[in-house]
Amino acid sequence: MIDLPRDEQLAIVAAVGRAPSAHNTQPARWRFSKDRVTLFEDPERRLPVADPHNRDGRISLGAALEGMVLALSSRGYCLQLRQRAATERQPASEGELLKVADGQIVPFSEPPDPLAHWVPRRRTWRGNFAEVTDEERNRLEKQLTSSDDIVAVTEPAGLAAVARLHDRCIWSFLRHRDYHRELYEWLRFSPRHRAWSRDGLTTDCMDLSWFERGLMQWVFHPTTFRGLKALGLGPSLASEAGAVRSATAVAVLHAPEGQDPLVSGRRLYRFWLEVSSLGLAACPMSATADSAEGREALRQQGLLPPGREPINLFRIGPVRTEIPTSRRLPAEELLV
Numbered sequence: 001m002i003d004l005p006r007d008e009q010l011a012i013v014a015a016v017g018r019a020p021s022a023h024n025t026q027p028a029r030w031r032f033s034k035d036r037v038t039l040f041e042d043p044e045r046r047l048p049v050a051d052p053h054n055r056d057g058r059i060s061l062g063a064a065l066e067g068m069v070l071a072l073s074s075r076g077y078c079l080q081l082r083q084r085a086a087t088e089r090q091p092a093s094e095g096e097l098l099k100v101a102d103g104q105i106v107p108f109s110e111p112p113d114p115l116a117h118w119v120p121r122r123r124t125w126r127g128n129f130a131e132v133t134d135e136e137r138n139r140l141e142k143q144l145t146s147s148d149d150i151v152a153v154t155e156p157a158g159l160a161a162v163a164r165l166h167d168r169c170i171w172s173f174l175r176h177r178d179y180h181r182e183l184y185e186w187l188r189f190s191p192r193h194r195a196w197s198r199d200g201l202t203t204d205c206m207d208l209s210w211f212e213r214g215l216m217q218w219v220f221h222p223t224t225f226r227g228l229k230a231l232g233l234g235p236s237l238a239s240e241a242g243a244v245r246s247a248t249a250v251a252v253l254h255a256p257e258g259q260d261p262l263v264s265g266r267r268l269y270r271f272w273l274e275v276s277s278l279g280l281a282a283c284p285m286s287a288t289a290d291s292a293e294g295r296e297a298l299r300q301q302g303l304l305p306p307g308r309e310p311i312n313l314f315r316i317g318p319v320r321t322e323i324p325t326s327r328r329l330p331a332e333e334l335l336v
């Protein structure tokens with residue numbers, strides 16, 4: 001019977017913890033018990049304003065679940081999932097963790113999943129992309145056309161149209177005071193922030209110089225932002241259009257309408273790791289995926305097949321500098 005020692009459990013959850021999560025909230029918690037492992041959600045890590053139905057939260061949990069599958073595969077195990085409960089249940093008491101999935105750890109003689117190799121190398125890149133080589137472009141286009149759950153935009157005019165749509169969708173959320181305030185709580189402008197080394201969006205991961213970090217801290221403060229918004233400067237301050245236009249491709253990763261976001265999250269993570277394995281970087285574009293206007297426009301532009309919904313959009317391209325590593329909670333806190 002498998003009974004992983006605590007050291008190995010910690011090493012596994014440290015690798016699993018590298019999975020992406022919206023705003024870097026890291027909602028996944030784990031419990032090993034003999035040959036079983038259980039995934040829990042920490043509901044205090046939800047984003048009630050940005051993600052009222054906890055869709056992105058559950059996608060993040062799905063990414064973590066796929067991370068567990070990959071981490072176990074590199075140690076010669078597979079995970080036989082026993083249950084998958086799609087629930088929006090609220091915790092009955094403060095601090096209660098919600099059970100999400102549960103599986104049996106089984107010895108496995110197949111070689112490790114090759115995507116596990118890319119887990120520590122995958123990162124979100126929020127800056128502009130570098131000039132793409134023909135070889136990189138061909139590699140990416142081959143990857144994007146090999147799956148039937150991806151529609152890709154690669155032409156400059158198409159990228160410019162997606163960039164405009166994405167900016168409109170960003171602003172449709174960010175103009176709301178509650179949304180902005182919630183996002184601001186997860187922004188980490190300085191290493192002096194108490195949670196700088198734990199979670200959230202640190203400014204080094206946002207491709208900002210030291211000068212820009214100071215400026216953005218001022219600009220994004222809810223009071224200043226309100227003033228700048230009144231002056232009509234909000235949309236340009238929040239714009240991601242330059243980064244989108246610089247991408248080699250924007251990929252719309254889609255799933256059947258109503259698919260459990262836990263399943264979508266597993267696919268999202270694998271897709272992102274596949275992009276990393278091509279030597280390219282990516283950034284999700286949730287504002288377009290999450291907004292009704294964004295989905296409708298994608299449909300009208302032929303970027304979203306009937307009966308499908310976006311898991312997310314990714315802008316993808318080459319980056320020639322080292323991308324900073326985002327912060328994570330200590331592995332001890334992920335084991336419950």
Ligand SMILES: Cc1cc2nc3c(=O)[nH]c(=O)nc-3n(C[C@H](O)[C@H](O)[C@H](O)COP(=O)(O)O)c2cc1C
Nearest residue numbers: 020021022023024056059123124284285286287326
């Ligand atoms: C469901 C989901 C939605 C995300 N949406 C965005 C987004 O709209 N914009 C963005 O810059 N990053 C987005 N991210 C990336 C996270 O912010 C990122 O994974 C997290 O900060 C950890 O950083 P890392 O990916 O570099 O490890 C998203 C991630 C997930 C899982």
